[in-house]
Amino acid sequence: MSPAFRWRTRHGEAPPLNRQAMSRAQARLDDLTKPRGSLGRLEPLIVHLAGISGHVVPRIExxxxxxxxxxxxxxxxxxxxxxxxxxxxxxxxxxxxxxxxxxxxxxxxxxxxxxxxxxxxxxxxxxxxxxxxxxxxxxxxxxxxxxxxxxxxxxxxxxxxxxxxxxxxxxxxxxxxxxxxxxxxxxxxxxxxxxxxxxxxxxxxxxxxxxxxxxxxxxxxxxxxxxxxxxxxxxxxxxxxxxxxxxxxxxxxxxxxxxxxxxxxxxxxxxxxxxxxxxxxxxxxxxxxxxxxxxxxxxxxxxxxxxxxxxxxxxxxxxxxxxxxxxxxxxxQALKIVAETATFTDARVTNPHHARVAEEPVQQSGGAGPVALGFTPMEKEAVYKVIWARRDIRIFLPDPVPDATLARILDAGHRGPSVGFMQPWNFVIIRDQETRRRLQALVERERVIAGQHYPDAQRDYYLRLKVEGLMDAPITLCVTNDPTRGGPHVLGRNTIPETDVMSTACAIENMWLAARAEGVAMGWVSMYRKEDVRDVLGIPEHVEPVALLTVGYTPHFPEIPVLQRVGWRQRVDLASLVYEERWGNPTHRMEE
The missing domain is CATH 3.40.50.10210 (Nicotinate-nucleotide-dimethylbenzimidazole phosphoribosyltransferase (CobT), large domain)
Incomplete structure (x- = not known):
């Protein structure tokens, strides 16, 4: 097909501006902690870009x-x-x-x-x-x-x-x-x-x-x-x-x-x-x-x-x-203003023109949202892919993990969210074979003890499962939680003190996802007594060893979790776990 022909066959009208996004963008501008209209010609520019993008808070990336x-x-x-x-x-x-x-x-x-x-x-x-x-x-x-x-x-x-x-x-x-x-x-x-x-x-x-x-x-x-x-x-x-x-x-x-x-x-x-x-x-x-x-x-x-x-x-x-x-x-800079400036409500400042600020009710409109996603469709797909492909791995190859790759995985963990930004985690890198052998002995002892809680047939089945790879993986990470990090009063932790451990778990999940994206396998070992691991690794008494993570390359990432594949447990249907408004009230919003 010649260029001329392609041009003649291409005719149509450009998409209309999203008027709802424009109205809501103007309402947000009016509610920012500034006099109304004080940004001059930048305000109609922001509203215009909201109409083009369909996002109340538009971005140019x-x-x-x-x-x-x-x-x-x-x-x-x-x-x-x-x-x-x-x-x-x-x-x-x-x-x-x-x-x-x-x-x-x-x-x-x-x-x-x-x-x-x-x-x-x-x-x-x-x-x-x-x-x-x-x-x-x-x-x-x-x-x-x-x-x-x-x-x-x-x-x-x-x-x-x-x-x-x-x-x-x-x-x-x-x-x-x-x-x-x-x-x-x-x-x-x-x-x-x-x-x-x-x-x-x-x-x-x-x-x-x-x-x-x-x-x-x-x-x-x-x-x-x-x-x-x-x-x-x-x-x-x-x-x-x-x-x-x-x-x-x-x-x-x-x-x-x-x-x-x-x-x-x-x-x-x-x-x-x-x-x-x-x-x-x-x-x-x-x-x-x-x-x-x-x-x-x-x-x-x-x-x-x-x-x-x-x-x-x-x-x-x-x-x-x-x-x-x-x-x-x-x-x-104008778009950063509308995205990052506090509203009167956010800043808890009295709004002198609150009565004049009216925001239209949010409606679904052609896939547009209040803000730009910041990711291309391919990038967004990659995020979900790594979540769905993450596996708890027990089988490892002896090949070393490059230091730069390990550093990126640790950095991903360190960027995890934490209550009050307390960052309660530490990471102990263990490569020494004798140290890993001592840890493996502690885990094996607890694994055998744990088997006693199952009936005979299930116990035999359990003991056949490979539940750790401490001696196979080239690296073991001990992730710890320091509940004293941030002082005696941590913002957001007054009524739920265990949020420090929750924060450390977020860091572990970040590392797990980063490792999967790098093609590196990770397994979480949790069968040990904390005091034993403290003794082996010299961890202070007040610091909790939350997890031993085995890190290395694997010959295979299974398509489904191993415990699901071997019939130990099946994934629970999500719909049965989601309630609407009150406990026990099922939701129908997640149905296809």
């Missing part, structure tokens, strides 16, 4: 800057200070991380893609994504910039680039462009789409003087006169006056909007590309954010036509996404 680059035939008319070779040289500079946009992207935490849509020379850097439509456009002062087929191809490049980005989890597209002569093409498009004289939209671009400015205006007038573009047909305007990178940006805007992803615009050239996209599909406008306003005369007119208020006005005229990248930290 993986922004991407896409710079589309191409050359322009109109440069031969002397409308720029720079020659056409500069486009390729600057594309390399961006890809090398040395351009202004590269520095800003790193500082703002944005990935950056440089896309060659039509640079005349081969780009001398492997990091540039080569998606050439052609070797630059034709001279618009003498005829159309491109053919209809080239236009469709350029739109498709933008579309496919954004689709790839969204597939990789990018949740904000920052548009930038690069191309000597592109302000001439963009100004010509602006004059046509806005229905204003060329003199009202032509600016200095990269810094041309008065004589060149007059020539640039005359070239645009000539392009409008020669091409006679239809101002009501954005595709016709793009084809006759635009550039490959401008058309690609229009395709990028359309693709992002159709997938519900916001687009942060840079300067005048990205603005006119967005205007063309909105003229092709008006619903696209819902997903646009203006990063800044450049001094190019056309830019204010374009932003007005798009009904956008820029976040910044720094008189910048660099391009390359630079103005938008400077606005990105402003957006991320």
């Amino acid at each position: 993986k922004p991407l800057t896409v710079i589309f680059a191409a050359d322009h035939g109109v440069v031969e008319k002397g409308v720029s200070l720079y020659g056409p070779d500069v486009t390729e040289e600057m594309a390399v500079n961006v890809a090398m991380g040395s351009a202004v946009s590269s520095v800003l992207a790193r500082g703002a935490g944005s990935d950056l893609w440089m896309v060659d849509v039509g640079i005349r020379r081969p780009v001398r850097h492997p990091g540039v994504r080569v998606r050439k439509v052609g070797l630059g456009t034709c001279n618009i002062a003498q005829g159309p910039a491109m053919t209809a087929e080239e236009l469709n191809h350029a739109l498709e490049v933008g579309w496919q680039t954004v689709c790839e980005a969204v597939d990789q989890g990018h949740d904000l597209i920052i548009l930038g462009e690069l191309g000597i002569g592109n302000t001439t093409a963009a100004s010509a498009m602006a004059a046509c789409l806005l229905g204003v004289p060329a003199a009202d939209v032509v600016g200095p671009g990269t810094g041309i003087g008065a004589e060149t400015l007059v020539r640039k205006t005359a070239v645009i007038d000539s392009a409008l006169r020669v091409n006679q573009p239809d101002s009501h047909d954005a595709r016709d305007v793009l084809r006759k006056l635009g550039g490959f990178e401008i058309a690609a940006m229009s395709g990028a805007v359309l693709a992002a909007a159709m997938q519900g992803v916001p687009v942060l615009l840079d300067g005048m050239t990205t603005g006119v590309a967005a205007l063309a996209a909105v003229r092709m599909e008006p619903s696209t406008a819902r997903y646009l954010i203006a990063g800044h306003c450049s001094p190019e005369p056309a830019h204010k007119l374009i932003l007005g036509a798009l009904d956008l208020t820029p976040l910044l006005d720094l008189s910048m005229r660099l391009g390359e996404g630079s103005g938008a990248l400077l606005a990105l930290p402003l957006i991320t």
Whole structure:
């Protein structure tokens, strides 16, 4: 299927904004510990992003800057200070991380893609994504910039680039462009789409003087006169006056909007590309954010036509996404405010306008939630996979566990939740074979004693089970609990003192899950007397040895727990364990 055909078959309206999320986001903003409306233009920005994401507390976690680059035939008319070779040289500079946009992207935490849509020379850097439509456009002062087929191809490049980005989890597209002569093409498009004289939209671009400015205006007038573009047909305007990178940006805007992803615009050239996209599909406008306003005369007119208020006005005229990248930290900081600032209720501060804050009842709406999940579907699936695949393992291989892997497992345990943040755990790493033999003897003694509690047949069955791997696994961890950690009064532990042990159990579960994700097996040994383990390991009297964990590689992780496989016990049906409101009152909410 040709790119042109794919483009013609793809039409539709961008998803509507989630009005309920917007209403609830505004209510939350009004309830934060600040005067109402005191964040100025940041507040409608936050509400807008809530509407785009469907989350009351929206987040931007993986922004991407896409710079589309191409050359322009109109440069031969002397409308720029720079020659056409500069486009390729600057594309390399961006890809090398040395351009202004590269520095800003790193500082703002944005990935950056440089896309060659039509640079005349081969780009001398492997990091540039080569998606050439052609070797630059034709001279618009003498005829159309491109053919209809080239236009469709350029739109498709933008579309496919954004689709790839969204597939990789990018949740904000920052548009930038690069191309000597592109302000001439963009100004010509602006004059046509806005229905204003060329003199009202032509600016200095990269810094041309008065004589060149007059020539640039005359070239645009000539392009409008020669091409006679239809101002009501954005595709016709793009084809006759635009550039490959401008058309690609229009395709990028359309693709992002159709997938519900916001687009942060840079300067005048990205603005006119967005205007063309909105003229092709008006619903696209819902997903646009203006990063800044450049001094190019056309830019204010374009932003007005798009009904956008820029976040910044720094008189910048660099391009390359630079103005938008400077606005990105402003957006991320605004979203941190709505996520992390306490409400009047949270802070126990009297709310002076409580009576005016009304939140709509929560309703289920298309899978959206109050906050962004922070995980891609694949990452979320991985979390559940490791939970379901965790097993208590008794069979180990002798191969050593790398120190770095063990450190990550221990760190996972140390990041476990604890009441009052008391962190009552310690971890004793035991590799010495003689120490493990002494521990194994203690466990074996208690295992035999425990067997006496079962009837004869079941006792024989029990004694045949392998319930520990202390001598097989290369590492044993003793996890301890110190009930004195945090002092005599620990926050949240006044009425339930055993929450310290519960906290240590959380640390153990964290390690167990981390070990499974690392492909490392773990078994919990619990048959011992605490005083015996204290004696072997020199543990203080007040510290409890909660668990001996055997750690190592295993030849096999069983699909179901071993005790279930051998018929000792079966997993209890979850529905029989869940009650609604009161003990014994079954719930029906968990039924499929």
